[in-house]
Each structure stands twice: as C-alpha cells, then as structure tokens.
Amino acid sequence: MFEKVTIIGLGLIGSSIARNVLKHKLAKTLVTADINKDVCEKLVELELGHIVTDDLALGVEDADLVILAVPVGAMESVAKVIAPNLKQGAIVSDTGSVKVSVIEQIKPYLHKGVELVPAHPIAGTEFSGPESGFIELFEKKWCIITPLPETDVRAVEKVSEFWEAMGAVINIMDPQHHDLVLGITSHLPHLIAYTIVGTAEELSDDIKSEVIQFSASGFRDFTRIAASDPTMWRDVFLNNKDAVLEVLQRFNEDLSAMQKAIRKGDGEYLYQRFDKTRAIRKAIIEQKVGS
Amino acid sequence: MFEKVTIIGLGLIGSSIARNVLKHKLAKTLVTADINKDVCEKLVELELGHIVTDDLALGVEDADLVILAVPVGAMESVAKVIAPNLKQGAIVSDTGSVKVSVIEQIKPYLHKGVELVPAHPIAGTEFSGPESGFIELFEKKWCIITPLPETDVRAVEKVSEFWEAMGAVINIMDPQHHDLVLGITSHLPHLIAYTIVGTAEELSDDIKSEVIQFSASGFRDFTRIAASDPTMWRDVFLNNKDAVLEVLQRFNEDLSAMQKAIRKGDGEYLYQRFDKTRAIRKAIIEQKVGS
Numbered sequence: 001m002f003e004k005v006t007i008i009g010l011g012l013i014g015s016s017i018a019r020n021v022l023k024h025k026l027a028k029t030l031v032t033a034d035i036n037k038d039v040c041e042k043l044v045e046l047e048l049g050h051i052v053t054d055d056l057a058l059g060v061e062d063a064d065l066v067i068l069a070v071p072v073g074a075m076e077s078v079a080k081v082i083a084p085n086l087k088q089g090a091i092v093s094d095t096g097s098v099k100v101s102v103i104e105q106i107k108p109y110l111h112k113g114v115e116l117v118p119a120h121p122i123a124g125t126e127f128s129g130p131e132s133g134f135i136e137l138f139e140k141k142w143c144i145i146t147p148l149p150e151t152d153v154r155a156v157e158k159v160s161e162f163w164e165a166m167g168a169v170i171n172i173m174d175p176q177h178h179d180l181v182l183g184i185t186s187h188l189p190h191l192i193a194y195t196i197v198g199t200a201e202e203l204s205d206d207i208k209s210e211v212i213q214f215s216a217s218g219f220r221d222f223t224r225i226a227a228s229d230p231t232m233w234r235d236v237f238l239n240n241k242d243a244v245l246e247v248l249q250r251f252n253e254d255l256s257a258m259q260k261a262i263r264k265g266d267g268e269y270l271y272q273r274f275d276k277t278r279a280i281r282k283a284i285i286e287q288k289v290g291s
Numbered sequence: 292m293f294e295k296v297t298i299i300g301l302g303l304i305g306s307s308i309a310r311n312v313l314k315h316k317l318a319k320t321l322v323t324a325d326i327n328k329d330v331c332e333k334l335v336e337l338e339l340g341h342i343v344t345d346d347l348a349l350g351v352e353d354a355d356l357v358i359l360a361v362p363v364g365a366m367e368s369v370a371k372v373i374a375p376n377l378k379q380g381a382i383v384s385d386t387g388s389v390k391v392s393v394i395e396q397i398k399p400y401l402h403k404g405v406e407l408v409p410a411h412p413i414a415g416t417e418f419s420g421p422e423s424g425f426i427e428l429f430e431k432k433w434c435i436i437t438p439l440p441e442t443d444v445r446a447v448e449k450v451s452e453f454w455e456a457m458g459a460v461i462n463i464m465d466p467q468h469h470d471l472v473l474g475i476t477s478h479l480p481h482l483i484a485y486t487i488v489g490t491a492e493e494l495s496d497d498i499k500s501e502v503i504q505f506s507a508s509g510f511r512d513f514t515r516i517a518a519s520d521p522t523m524w525r526d527v528f529l530n531n532k533d534a535v536l537e538v539l540q541r542f543n544e545d546l547s548a549m550q551k552a553i554r555k556g557d558g559e560y561l562y563q564r565f566d567k568t569r570a571i572r573k574a575i576i577e578q579k580v581g582s
Contacts, residue, residue, distance in 0.1 A: 122507045142505055181501045184491055189509030192483055195549050197568040198474055210472045213575045214433055216413045218480030221512045224396045227572035230565035237553045253487045262528045274521035277488040281518035283503045
C-alpha cells in the first residue's frame with residue numbers, strides 16, 4: 001500500500017498500528033520512531049519495525065505516510081522537528097483524540113506539497129505502552145477522519161484505505177464537530193470517572209480499603225476508565241477545553257437537578273430520568289460498529 | 292437446609308435465588324410470591340417454585356426463611372402484609388441495596404420470635420425481571436449481612452450458610468457503615484451514570500444520533516449502568532439520601548477543582564489526579580472476590 005510508513009510514538013495505539021502494518025504488509029518499510037530510548041529497546045525486542053529510531057527527523061526521511069501517535073500535547077514539538085525532513089508528496093496523519101488543536105499544532109509547520117489528514121481511531125484500552133498494543137484493536141471500530149478544506153482528496157482516500165485494511169470503519173467529520181461529539185462520548189466520561197475514583201482515593205484509609213473490597217458494578221467500571229494513561233488524558237483536557245467545559249456545564253446542571261430531587265424526595269422525577277436513559281442504551285447495543 | 296423458603300419479589304435477584312434453591316436443593320418447598328400476576332405466570336412457565344402465588348400473606352405461611360427481594364421502597368408495605376402470618380422461629384431476610392432504611396421499614400412489624408437478618412448480595416446486571424436471573428449470579432460475590440444487636444447468632448449463621456451454598460462470600464457489617472460504603476461504590480456511580488446519559492439524551496437529535504454512533508469506551512460503559520432498573524434505583528436514592536448526598540457533595544467539590552484546573556490549563560494538577568487513581572484500580576483487580 002505504501003513504500004515507507006513511519007509511526008511516531010509507540011504506545012498502545014502506535015504499536016497496534018505497527019503490528020497491523022507488518023501483518024497486513026501495508027508498507028515495504030516500517031519505521032518506528034520514539035524519543036524514549038526504553039520504548040525503542042522494547043520495539044527492537046518485539047521486532048516492531050524494520051527500522052527503530054529515537055531520532056524522529058531521521059525517521060521520517062523518504063516516508064510516504066507519517067503517523068503521529070503521540071499525546072495531543074506533544075504534536076507541535078514533533079511537527080516542528082520532523083517538518084523539514086518530510087519529502088514532497090508525503091502524507092502526515094495522526095491519531096489524536098482532539099482534532100482542532102492538533103490541526104493548529106501541526107499545520108503551520110508543514111510546507112506546501114505535504115498533505116495533512118487528521119484521523120482519530122475510536123479504540124483503546126486502559127493499558128498503555130508498546131507491549132499493550134494488539135492486532136485486533138481497530139477491528140470494527142470507527143476511525144474518524146477530519147480533513148481540512150484544502151486537503152487533497154486522494155490523500156484522504158489513501159489514509160482511509162490504510163485504516164480499512166486494519167479493520168476500521170471510516171467516517172468523515174468536521175474537526176470542530178468531532179471535538180464536541182467526543183467531548184460528550186469520551187472526554188466527559190473520563191473526567192467524571194477520574195473524579196469519582198479520586199474522591200474515593202481521598203477517603204480515610206479504613207473506608208478506602210472497604211471501597212476497594214466491595215467495589216460493585218459501577219465503581220469498578222469507573223476505575224477501569226480512570227486507569228487510562230494520565231499524560232494522554234491531561235493533554236486531551238488541555239486541548240479540548242472549550243467543548244469539555246461546555247458539556248461539563250450541562251452535566252453539572254443535570255446533576256444539581258438530581259441532587260435536588262433526592263433531597264426533596266422527588267421519586268417521580270428520579271424515575272422519569274432513570275427510565276429515559278434506557279432508550280440510549282438500547283440504541284447503542286443495536287450498533288454494529290464499535291461494539 | 293430449610294423445610295420451606297419463600298421468596299417475595301421475583302426480579303433479577305429473587306429469581307436467581309429461586310434458581311439456586313431448586314438447583315442446590317436448599318429447601319424442600321420453595322414458594323415464589325409476587326404481587327404482579329404477569330410475573331407469576333412467567334414463574335409458572337419457568338417452573339421457578341413448587342408453589343407460585345400472588346398472595347404474599349399466604350405465601351409466607353409455615354416458611355422457615357422469607358426473603359424480601361423487592362425494591363427498597365416496597366419493604367414496609369410487604370412487611371405489613373406478611374408479618375401476621377409469619378410462624379414462630381421464622382427468619383426474615385432481604386436483598387436490599389440500602390440497609391438502615393430497610394431495617395426501619397421491616398423491624399416494627401415483626402413480632403417476638405421472628406428473626407430479622409438483613410442481607411445485601413453485591414451482584415447484579417443491567418437486566419431486570421424473572422427471566423433475567425441465572426444460577427451463577429452470586430458466585431464469588433460478596434453478600435454483606437448487617438445484623439441488629441438483638442439478632443440471634445444462629446439465624447445469622449443459617450442465612451450465611453444459605454448464601455454460601457449459592458457461591459457467595461459473607462461479610463458482616465454495621466448497617467450505617469454499609470450504607471456509606473455502598474453509597475460510594477455503587478449508589479454515586481449509578482447516579483452519575485444516569486446523569487451523564489441523561490445529559491446526552493437532552494442533546495439535539497442530530498448530535499444525539501452521533502453520540503450513539505460514536506459512543507466510545509467511557510460513555511458506552513455509563514449507558515450500561517444507566518440501563519439498570521429505574522424503580523430499584525429511585526428507591527435506593529430515596530432511602531439512602533443522607534449517605535448519597537454526603538458523597539455527592541465530596542464528588543462535586545472534586546469535580547469543581549477539576550473544572551477549574553481545565554479552565555486555568557493546570558496540566559500538573561490534572562496529571563497528578565489522573566496518576567493517583569491508577570493505584571485504586573490496581574488494588575481492585577487484585578481482589579479475588581467480586582471480580
């Protein structure tokens with residue numbers, strides 16, 4: 001599919017892409033580049049990449065496709081380092097959970113003749129690092145692509161085919177809209193989960209040990225979400241500030257209403273609210289992609 | 292183990308107990324009693340009980356063990372109806388997610404010679420009704436028993452053995468303490484999940500359909516929790532008001548701090564919070580019971 005593909009940042013997502021490129025032979029040459037030398041050693045050990053390097057600028061030389069799979073807050077510094085070495089006709093893509101900010105970070109550094117195709121595979125686990133990646137991670141999962149008005153259609157097609165070869169299903173979306181939708185479906189739930197587990201973390205030691213011991217459905221699920229990579233999520237919140245604060249405000253209003261209903265003993269209100277949410281669950285389990 | 296066991300309220304929990312009583316022969320006679328005639332018809336169809344009745348008072352006659360598996364808000368009305376028909380030496384137990392309120396609702400109606408052994412199996416799914424129960428529901432799950440100071444030790448032992456025969460692991464706890472611990476591990480997470488899915492439910496239709504389409508890890512988990520039985524959960528919040536409002540207040544304070552950190556762009560604060568919560572996850576996955 002490509003002569004040379006370079007993946008920068010080999011965490012859960014980057015290493016899962018690398019595994020797919022090798023398995024499905026999506027590139028003649030796969031370069032895996034990470035500034036962390038320990039990660040590079042791990043990559044050599046796992047045989048993830050024909051060339052493994054901690055020199056990002058060197059890693060992108062002659063690459064047809066460069067994928068930035070680094071935390072959202074690291075995009076600009078990576079773009080700055082690699083941009084001078086990108087060949088004419090190269091495609092730069094990424095896997096960031098936020099799109100407007102990532103585009104703003106990368107775009108200014110790219111010279112004419114290099115195409116930017118922002119992408120976001122909606123897939124992940126609570127584990128991180130190159131050893132946690134796996135082949136099937138993207139299977140039947142959405143990959144949202146948010147092209148700019150000036151992005152070459154052929155570049156978008158190539159990136160789409162690349163993700164489809166890994167089992168993903170493509171959806172094209174406006175970057176701003178992506179950030180709002182994901183703010184609700186992913187960023188807010190993560191913030192809430194981190195908060196509630198943090199609230200438990202601050203309890204006195206005796207209650208905390210019981211909370212752990214009797215963690216029921218509910219809290220247990222929240223702790224899984226709250227075990228996600230802290231650097232990645234810090235960057236998501238810093239880079240999707242507006243959308244997150246907007247949905248958080250709506251959530252806060254709704255939570256205040258719930259609180260008031262509990263305090264007043266308004267069972268009718270609570271029942272209505274609890275009954276309504278079942279419809280969304282039903283619609284979600286009927287989905288074929290991303291389940 | 293018992294001559295005659297009567298289960299009142301045959302939803303997910305009650306019908307799972309019934310399945311276990313029959314499979315493990317925990318009683319010579321199993322009576323399943325539910326005021327809902329449709330449920331009774333279903334019970335006959337599923338062959339869940341030697342005697343199926345919608346007359347609760349009749350159902351408890353001569354029973355050695357009576358288990359109230361009805362929503363927490365229905366305990367008092369059931370206790371009132373059955374109390375005159377309970378035999379001397381009978382044990383009354385329950386499966387409510389709240390303990391202080393349930394004890395207050397049942398205790399005043401029981402005459403001398405009837406033992407109350409409040410219990411709470413920490414097990415469940417998002418499904419409800421007699422057809423959703425299954426044999427393995429309680430396996431390796433906690434069953435918390437919250438005896439009163441006056442409860443006969445032998446009655447507590449009998450109820451413990453009953454639950455152990457279904458695969459549960461027993462923990463004895465003070466009722467007040469139970470309500471606080473479960474307020475954190477179960478009630479607050481459910482309230483939050485219901486709220487966030489409700490927030491999504493109120494979005495404009497076009498965004499809502501995309502939220503459903505791209506529901507990522509996080510929101511998807513929340514919708515599962517928010518699909519739980521609305522009557523049961525309404526009653527939990529109305530009957531564990533104080534503990535829930537207390538933990539909710541702590542949660543609100545922590546969420547405000549997160550919100551402020553996002554607004555101010557305080558990455559250091561966010562990272563510290565997100566990193567800390569991993570320890571709790573680690574402790575939870577190392578637990579052997581309830582996983």
